[in-house]
Amino acid sequence: xxxxxxxxxxxxxxxxxxxxxxxxxxxxxxxxxxxxxxxxxxxxxxxxxxxxxxxxxxxxxxxxxxxxxxxxxxxxxxxxxxxxxxxxxxxxxxxxxxxxxxxxxxxxxxxxxxxxxxxxxxxxxxxxxxxxxxxxxxxxxxxxxxxxxxxxxxxxxxxxxxxxxxxxxxxxxxxxxxxxxxxxxxxxxxxxxxxxxxxxxxxxxxxxxxxxxxxxxxxxxxxxxxxxxxxxxxxxxxxxxxxxxxxxxxxxxxxxxxxxxxxxxxxxxxxxxxxxxxxxxxxxxxxxxxxxxxxxxxxxxxxxxxxxxxxxxxxxxxxxxxxxxxxxxxxxxxxxxxxxxxxxxxxxxxxxxxxxxxxxxxxxxxxxxxxxxxxxxxxxxxxxxxxxxxxxxxxxxxxxxxxxxxxxxxxxxxxxxxxxxxxxxxxxxxxxxxxxxxxxxxxxxxxxxxxxxxxxxxxxxxxxxxxxxxxxxxxxxxx
Numbered sequence: 001x002x003x004x005x006x007x008x009x010x011x012x013x014x015x016x017x018x019x020x021x022x023x024x025x026x027x028x029x030x031x032x033x034x035x036x037x038x039x040x041x042x043x044x045x046x047x048x049x050x051x052x053x054x055x056x057x058x059x060x061x062x063x064x065x066x067x068x069x070x071x072x073x074x075x076x077x078x079x080x081x082x083x084x085x086x087x088x089x090x091x092x093x094x095x096x097x098x099x100x101x102x103x104x105x106x107x108x109x110x111x112x113x114x115x116x117x118x119x120x121x122x123x124x125x126x127x128x129x130x131x132x133x134x135x136x137x138x139x140x141x142x143x144x145x146x147x148x149x150x151x152x153x154x155x156x157x158x159x160x161x162x163x164x165x166x167x168x169x170x171x172x173x174x175x176x177x178x179x180x181x182x183x184x185x186x187x188x189x190x191x192x193x194x195x196x197x198x199x200x201x202x203x204x205x206x207x208x209x210x211x212x213x214x215x216x217x218x219x220x221x222x223x224x225x226x227x228x229x230x231x232x233x234x235x236x237x238x239x240x241x242x243x244x245x246x247x248x249x250x251x252x253x254x255x256x257x258x259x260x261x262x263x264x265x266x267x268x269x270x271x272x273x274x275x276x277x278x279x280x281x282x283x284x285x286x287x288x289x290x291x292x293x294x295x296x297x298x299x300x301x302x303x304x305x306x307x308x309x310x311x312x313x314x315x316x317x318x319x320x321x322x323x324x325x326x327x328x329x330x331x332x333x334x335x336x337x338x339x340x341x342x343x344x345x346x347x348x349x350x351x352x353x354x355x356x357x358x359x360x361x362x363x364x365x366x367x368x369x370x371x372x373x374x375x376x377x378x379x380x381x382x383x384x385x386x387x388x389x390x391x392x393x394x395x396x397x398x399x400x401x402x403x404x405x406x407x408x409x410x411x412x413x414x415x416x417x418x419x420x421x422x423x424x425x426x427x428x429x430x431x432x433x434x435x436x437x438x439x440x441x442x443x444x445x446x447x448x449x450x451x452x453x454x455x456x457x458x459x460x461x462x463x464x465x466x467x468x469x470x471x472x473x474x475x476x477x478x479x
Contacts, residue, residue: 004135004147005474008467012148015463016130016155020123020164022456023409024438027110028101029360030059031071031414035167036083036110038069038076039117043084044093048265053099061276063266070273073261074213075167079117086113111443118165122172126164129175130155132182133372137379139189140332144474146382148467149398154178154375157401158313159363162413169213170368176210177220177342178372179203184224185335187243188231200247203228208254215272216290216349220342220369227338282354293351300357301350301364305421312363312408312423313371315378315401318394322377325384332380339373346370362408362415362422407432410439410453 025032037053054060054067061070069076087093090112097106130151138147154160163171180203187199207224210217228247232240259269274288283289302317303310310317323343326336350356350366358365385391404423411431415422430436439452447455 004131004138005144005470008144008148008470008474009131009134011463011467011470012134012151013127013131015460015467016151017119017123017127018463019156019161019409019456019460020126021115021119022440023165024111024115024440024443025118025166026412026414026438027107027114028056029166029414030057032114032167033057033110034059034069035071035076035079036114036117038073039079039083039113040094042076042080043087044095048261052094056099056101058279060278061273062278063271063276067278068265068273068276070277072169072211072213072215072273073258073265074209075121075169075172077212077257077261078121079113079167082116082120083113086116114167115440115443117167122164122166122175125172125175125179126155126160129178129372132179133375136182136185137376139185140326140335140376141379141383142478143379143383144471144478146379148471149382149394150375150379152467153315153319153378153398153401154372156405157315157398158371158375158405159309159365159408159413160368160371161405162362162408163365163368165409166413168365170365173210173214173217174369174372176206176213177217177224177369180206180210180221180224181227181338181373184228184231188228197246200243201250204247204250204252205254208251211255212258214369217369219345219349223338223341223345227334230334280355285354286352289354290349290352291354293348294356295351297353297356298347298351301347301367306419307357307361307364309364309367312404313401314404315394315397316371316374318381318397319374319377322379322381322384323374324377326377326380329380335376336380339376342373343370357417360414360417362413362427365413410437410456412436412438 027033027036033053034050034057037050037057038048040053041047041050048068049066050060050069051067059070061068092109094109097103097109099106133154134147134151137150138144141147160171160174183199183203183206187196187203207221210221232243235243262269262271274283277283285291300307302308305311323336323340326332327340329336346367346369350364353366356366382391382394385394407427408423411427415426419425435449437449437453439447439449439456441447441455442449442452
C-alpha cells in the first residue's frame with residue numbers, strides 16, 4: 001500500500017497550521033466570547049459562572065441567579081491551560097480590566113488568548129487531520145497527487161479553514177471524526193496492524209472527545225463505530241475483543257471530562273448548558289432545536305446563495321462524485337459508504353435544526369463535519385481523471401476554492417445575517433478588497449493589513465510550490 005510521502009506530510013502540516021494560525025477571528029463573536037469567558041473563569045477563579053461577562057454575549061445559559069456558557073465544554077476545556085499559561089506569562093487577569101466592549105485593553109486581552117487557544121487547538125487538529133487524509137487518500141488510490149488534492153481541498157479549499165481560526169467546535173469535530181476514520185482504516189488495512197494499540201486508542205479518544213466538543217458528533221461517531229465493527233468482522237474474537245475493548249475504554253476516558261465539567265459547573269453529572277439557554281426560544285423545539293430535516297433548509301445548506309456550500313467550497317461539492325465512484329468500486333466500497341453515511345447524517349442533523357443557517361456565518365457552519373468525508377471523494381475523483389484537461393479543470397476549481405477561503409479566513413468567517421449574499425457583499429466587497437484583514441502582525445504588532453497578508457503569501461506560496469514538486473516526485477516513484 002502506498003503511504004503518504006513523509007516529506008510532503010511535514011510541509012502540508014506546516015502550511016495548514018500556519019494558514020489557520022496566521023489569521024484571527026473576532027473575539028467578541030458570541031460563540032467565541034462565551035467559550036473564552038468560561039475559560040477565564042475556570043483558569044482565574046476556579047469556577048464556571050460567567051456572571052461578570054454575561055452582558056457581552058448573547059450565547060449564555062442561566063440557572064438560578066448565575067450565567068454559564070451554553071455550549072458543550074470541549075473547546076473551553078482545551079483552552080483553559082493556554083489561557084492559564086498566557087496569564088502566568090503576561091501577568092494579567094480579567095479582574096484588572098473594565099468589562100466593557102469599548103475597552104481596548106479587554107479586546108487585546110481576549111484576542112491574545114483566543115489566538116493562542118486557536119493556534120494550539122483547532123489549527124493543530126486541522127493540520128493533523130489534513131496529514132492523515134493525505135495518507136488515507138494516497139493509500140486508497142495509490143496516488144500521492146490524489147492524496148494531496150484531497151488534503152488541500154479539505155483544509156484550504158473549504159470553510160474548514162475559516163472555522164479553524166475560531167474557538168467554535170465545527171472544524172475540530174471534523175478533524176476528530178476524520179482522525180478516527182483514518183485510525184480504523186489504517187488499523188484494519190494490513191497484516192498485524194490491528195494488534196497495534198495506537199489505532200484503537202486513537203479512534204476511541206477521537207470519537208469520545210468529538211462528543212465533548214459537540215454533542216451531535218455522537219451520531220457520526222456511531223456510523224464510524226459501526227464501520228469499525230464491519231472492518232473487523234473476520235478477525236478472530238480474542239483479538240477483536242481486545243481491540244474493541246481498548247477503543248471503547250479510550251472513548252469512555254475521553255468523555256469523562258464532560259461529566260467532570262457538569263459536576264464542577266452545575267453540581268450534577270447530567271445537566272447541560274443547552275437546558276438553560278437564554279433568548280433563543282427555538283431551542284425549546286424538539287431536542288434542543290432538533291426536529292426533522294426540512295427540504296428547504298437542506299437546499300439552503302448545499303446550494304442557497306446565503307449559506308450554500310457550493311458557493312464557499314465548490315471543490316468540496318465535487319467530492320460527492322468521487323464518493324459515487326468509490327461505492328461502485330469493490331476495493332473502496334465500504335469506505336465510500338461510510339463517508340456518504342457521515343455526510344448524510346451531518347446534513348440531516350443540520351437541516352433538522354431550527355437555526356440551521358448558523359446565524360452570523362459564512363457557509364453552513366453546522367455542516368463542516370461533513371467536509372472531510374466529501375474530501376475523501378476528491379481523491380477518487382482525481383485518480384479517475386486521466387486526461388490532462390480533466391486534471392486542469394480540477395486544479396482550477398481547487399484554486400478558486402482556495403482563493404475564496406483565503407478571503408474568508410483572512411477577514412471574518414462570522415458573516416453578518418444582514419446580507420443576502422454574505423460571501424460577495426460582505427467578505428469580498430466590504431472586507432477583503434478594502435483591506436479589512438486580520439493577521440497576527442496586524443493585530444499585535446501594528447502592521448498594516450496588506451503587509452501582514454502579503455507576508456503570509458511570501459511564506460505560504462513557496463510551501464505550496466514545494467508540496468507540488470515533492471508530490472510530483474513521489475507520484476513518479478509510486479508508478
